[in-house]
Amino acid sequence: MSDLPSATRSESRQRPTLAITCGEPAGIGPEISIRAAWELRAEVRSVLLGDAAYLAQTAHGLDASIALSAISLQAFRNTGLPDFPQDRLTVIDCPVNEPIVPGVLDARNGRAVLQALDIAVEGALKKHFDAIVTAPLQKSTINDAGVPFTGHTEYLAERTATPQVVMMLAGGEHPHLRVALATTHLALKDVPAAITFDSLSRTLDIIHADLRDKFGIAKPRILVTGLNPHAGENGYLGREEIDVIIPTLDAAKARGMDVAGPYPADTLFQQKYLEHADCVLAMYHDQGLPVLKFASFGQGVNITLGLPIIRTSVDHGTALDLAAKGLGEADHGSMIEAIRTAALMARAKNSL
Structure with a gap:
């Protein structure tokens, strides 16, 4: 050809x-x-x-x-x-x-x-x-x-x-409502073990690179949810935030990425947070997508990053x-x- x-x-x-x-x-x-x-x-x-x-x-x-x-x-x-x-x-x-x-x-x-x-x-x-x-x-x-x-x-x-791709959905009334997933079609019981420093680091790298290179966003800002209710409540409701997510975000910041979190998922999806974000990274399928689909079903877009x-x-x-x-x-x-x-x-x- x-x-x-x-x-x-x-x-x-x-x-x-x-x-x-x-x-x-x-x-x-x-x-x-x-x-x-x-x-x-x-x-x-x-x-x-x-x-x-x-x-x-x-x-x-x-x-x-x-x-x-x-x-x-x-x-x-x-x-x-x-x-x-x-x-x-x-x-x-x-x-x-x-x-x-x-x-x-x-x-x-x-x-x-x-x-x-x-x-x-x-x-x-x-x-x-x-x-x-x-x-x-x-x-x-x-x-x-x-x-x-x-x-x-x-x-x-x-x-x-x-080797690794990331699912991201976009749409809704907010012009920058984009939700990416750290894990996709997994049983809920298997999600915590799938969220590791390496896999989450690669996910953030993919999101950052594609928002920059395929969306033209010079310095993407990514907000990250916690895995547990209240983002773990300082370890009282789970240690994944302390042991995995926070160290991963710290390492991403050291690589020059603009990331923030982990935030409780039940309060993150508000205008005051989203207006300063280019993407939200949720930890699992039904944590992030119900919000986006409520806002945009029938008008949303599924994008494969990576x-x-x-x-x-x-x-x-x-x-x-x-x-x-x-x-x-x-x-x-x-x-x-x-x-x-x-x-x-x-x-x-x-x-x-």
């Missing part, structure tokens, strides 16, 4: 080229991907990855004026992206094996769904795409197709040989029940925000 021509590189700084994987075809992914990409076509150059025939059918059902132009995977690999006009969306065809029925999962299409993600990663690593935006997948479909799969985040880390590529995603699932009802039921607000966030990050990174 050839490098991007200079004219396309210049365009990408003004109108970034984003790969949008349409996710589980039986869910709402195809609809929200098309609607958001079409709405933002003047801001970004969106390249949809999915079954071209089904995407064309979906686009026509949404709005007959939506124009798609499809290319084969082989053509993309041989010659790169064609220069389609702004009033057409590019589609890289990743054909499914069986007819798509909205709301009905089919494991025979699982490998085709995963292929779209592989192509997006391949294209991003070779600089054909400035970023990847992912619609939701159905993990069970891919596993039922015979491919072990735990989620986008873990798969992207494996495909890019990234990858050599930019990846954002929606903050919801496949919504098979909505897909079964037909077109027009799904809210594409989160996809709009995911695309805009990816474009913002791409511009910040390209300006370095």
Whole structure:
């Protein structure tokens, strides 16, 4: 695959080229991907990855004026992206094996769904795409197709040989409400042992570097929660703050990072604290994300930090029940925000 021509590189700084994987075809992914990409076509150059025939059918059902132009995977690999006009969306065809029925999962299409993600990663690593935006997948479909799969985040880390990534969600009425996680999908009983000096140090380094390099924040300020109620109450409610979190923060400060904490999680999410912060690092999934999702559900963005590529995603699932009802039921607000966030990050990174 050839490098991007200079004219396309210049365009990408003004109108970034984003790969949008349409996710589980039986869910709402195809609809929200098309609607958001079409709405933002003047801001970004969106390249949809999915079954071209089904995407064309979906686009026509949404709005007959939506124009798609499809290319084969082989053509993309041989010659790169064609220069389609702004009033057409590019589609890289990743054909499914069986007819798509909205709301009905089919494991025979699982490998085709995963292929779209592989192509997006391949294209991003070779600089054909400035970023990847992912619609939701159905993990069970891919596993039922015979491919072990735990989620986008873990798969992207494996495909890019990234030893550690960090999940961060952003959104809400506060413009800088970003919540990153020290641990992700762990049973609560396993969280304390997973929070170590080394793992927490790496997490802070990743957050600091990506806020600087992918968001353009020169000196990120990161607020950190404690693990225990009242941040441990000076050891009376747990010693993780004293033994692990505080030494980690002290070491991060010595490396020049602007970090503060540990704060009790039940009082940290207030305007007086957030207005001076670029990110909050929470210790576990249900400590930080309920606050953000209450403030932003349907408009939030999931961002994977630490990858050599930019990846954002929606903050919801496949919504098979909505897909079964037909077109027009799904809210594409989160996809709009995911695309805009990816474009913002791409511009910040390209300006370095």
